[in-house]
Amino acid sequence: MSRSVTILGAGLVGSLLAVILSKKGYKVTIYERRPDMRSARIAAGRSINLAVSVRGWNALEIAGIKEAIEPIAIPMFGRSLHMPDGSAAYQQYGKNNEAIYSVSRGELNKKLMTVAEEAGATIFFDHRCTHVNVHTNELTFQHEDKEVKVQADLLFGADGAFSALRSGYVTADRVDASQFYLAHGYKELTIPPAEDGGFRLAKEALHIWPRHNYMLIALPNTDGSFTCTLFFPFEGAEASFAALKSDADVQAFFLKNFPDAVELMPTLLEDFRNNPTASLITTRIFPWHMGDKSALIGDAAHAIVPFYGQGMNAGFEDCTVLLGLMDEYGDDWEKILGAYEQKRKCNGDAVGELAIMNFVEMRDKVADPVFLERKRLEKELGKMFPEQFISIYEMVSFSHTPYDTVMKCIKAQDALLERVMNVPNLKTIFETAAFGDQLKDWVAAYHTSVKDLDFGPAARK
Ligand code: FAD
Incomplete structure (x- = not known):
């Protein structure tokens, strides 16, 4: 020991990584493009709030800030669906009352920065990395009107989807990199708090207005408000950002398609006019590291679309996996970074795919009766065969099962559920002894087909 560590980006993942490395005894310096959000009034970034699930909590616990975040986290136990005809339905997420938690991105990021500093890290704000020489680890920053050069020893790129370190990797030989934009933006x-300060919708749920090719969602904030996100095509004749040109277009569109939400959104027109329309990108890259010199982490390694609420959770899991490898390999960074890439690259790709698949589920399938029946059956199976069956959603959100394993289970679960759903008179036959035996065999066959996969450690929360 002990190498000094430079981290690009004091976002969620960079700050958490700084906490972990500082606690391990490394001298950590972070360079962050933006001013310090704890003193400047700046937006925290790409969403007001985000959902923390079990992988994220695990990392926060390791960083020692779980207790500090819990009071500002609102549990969401299920999806509340708002249909076009004004009716509503509710789908619980887990069979054991598990929840995902809505947390303010800004508060979480601020706390992580403070804990990183308390652990010994130094953060330089207003330093935008403009160039990385990936062979020498020489960094160039723009700071105010000056150019600043820094020589890094061990370097991490935690600087998000458009990472400067990632750009450096892309210029190197034998690096495969790709990016893919959705046709939808957001x-x-x-939805402000009610006059008495309460919530205008059920507080402990993630609200969805699924409309096939687009959707509106809302997550609760501790002040009684909800932050809504409209996921919508950029272009298209009728339902698209391009088509809604005037306030009148916006008002008419919302009244027609989200009438129950419009009533709750007094600032709809200003918000629609003033808030940016942002794009949704998925990135992949290989390799994730260069020898013992540098590595990508969080969105810099795997930017994904937000439909599974897993981007930050996956980035936090990168950090906890890295910590486990430090415990295993000491300060042999060649080994640590090689093993990190080997363990995490496949999971970064898998969670990216899962996220795109969940977009279709959220905006379209959740309103379909056949899909709802399938969800009901998944819960039944999980309760009847807890050792053998856990649904895909539960694996992603409530377990530490590697995302790559989750992807590998999808086909086998589809086959099992299709078998069960094709049984005639399913509702009445479910309870019969003969069907019970049949079901046992089918679930056992499913379990046999997946049981040798790596399911990771059991969930902790
Ligand atoms: P970022 O949060 O992007 O942070 C990167 C940091 O690096 C920033 O502080 C940035 O200013 C800094 N930086 C960038 N470039 C430079 C540079 N050149 N030099 C210096 N500093 C630089 N994830 C979830 O887990 N749950 C959710 O519910 C969820 N909801 C989301 C909703 C939306 C609408 C979106 C867009 C994303 C959502 N995500 C969610 C994903 C989540 O936001 C990201 O995965 C997470 O922010 C990644 O953290 P990060 O630290 O890797 O990158």
Whole structure:
């Protein structure tokens, strides 16, 4: 020991990584493009709030800030669906009352920065990395009107989807990199608190207005408001950002398609006009590291679309896996970074795919009766065969099962559920002894087909 560590980006993942490395005894310096959000009034970034699930909690616990975040986290035990005809339905997420938790991105990021500093890390704000020489680890920053050069020893790129370190990797030989934009973008809107300060919708749920090719969602904030996000095509004749040109277009569109939400959104027109329309990107890259010199982490390694609420959770899991490898390999960074890439690259790719698949589920399938029946059956199977069957959603959100394993289970679960759903008179036959035996065999066959996969450690929360 002990190498000094430079981290690009004091976002969620960079700050958490700084906590972990500082606690391990490394001298850590972070360079962050933006001013310090604890003193400047700046937006925290790409969403007001985000959902923390079990992988994220595990990392926060390791960083020692779980207790500090818990009071500002609102549990969401299920999806509340708002249909076009004004009716509503509710789908519980887990069979054991598990929840995902809505947390303010800004508060979480601020706390992580403070804990990183308390652990010994130094953060330089207003330093935008403009160039990385990936062979020498020489960094160039723009700071105010000056160019600043820094020589890094061990370097991590935690600087998000458009990472400067990632750009450096892309210029190197034998690096495969790709990016993919959805045809949809998003815009944040607001449902303010009720006059008495309470919530205008059920507080402990993630609200969805699924409309096939697009959707509106809302997550609760501790002040009684909800932050809504409209996921919507950029272009298209009728339902698209391009088509809604005037306030009148926006008002008419919302009244027609989200009538129950419009009533709760007094600032809809200002929000729609003033808030940016942002794009949704998925990135992949290989390799994730260069020898013992540098590595990508969080969105810099795997930017994904937000439909599984896993981007930050996956980035936090990168950090906890890295910590485990430090415990295993001491300060042999060649080994640590090689093993990190080997363990995490496949999971970064898998969670990216899962996220795109969940977009279709959220905006389209959740309103379909056949899909709802399937969800009900998944819960039944999970309760009847807890050792053998856990649904895909539960594996992603409530377990530490590697995302790559989750992807590998999808086909086998589809086959099992299809078998069960094709049984005639399913509702009445479910309870019969003969069907019970049949079901046992089918579930056992499913379990046999997946049981040798790596399911990771059991969930902790
Ligand atoms: P970022 O949060 O992007 O942080 C990167 C940091 O690096 C920033 O502080 C940035 O200013 C800094 N930086 C960038 N470039 C430079 C540079 N050149 N030099 C110096 N500093 C630089 N994830 C979830 O787990 N749950 C959710 O519910 C969820 N909801 C989301 C909703 C939306 C609408 C979006 C867009 C994303 C959502 N995500 C969610 C994903 C989540 O936001 C990201 O995965 C997470 O922010 C990644 O953290 P990061 O630290 O890797 O990158």
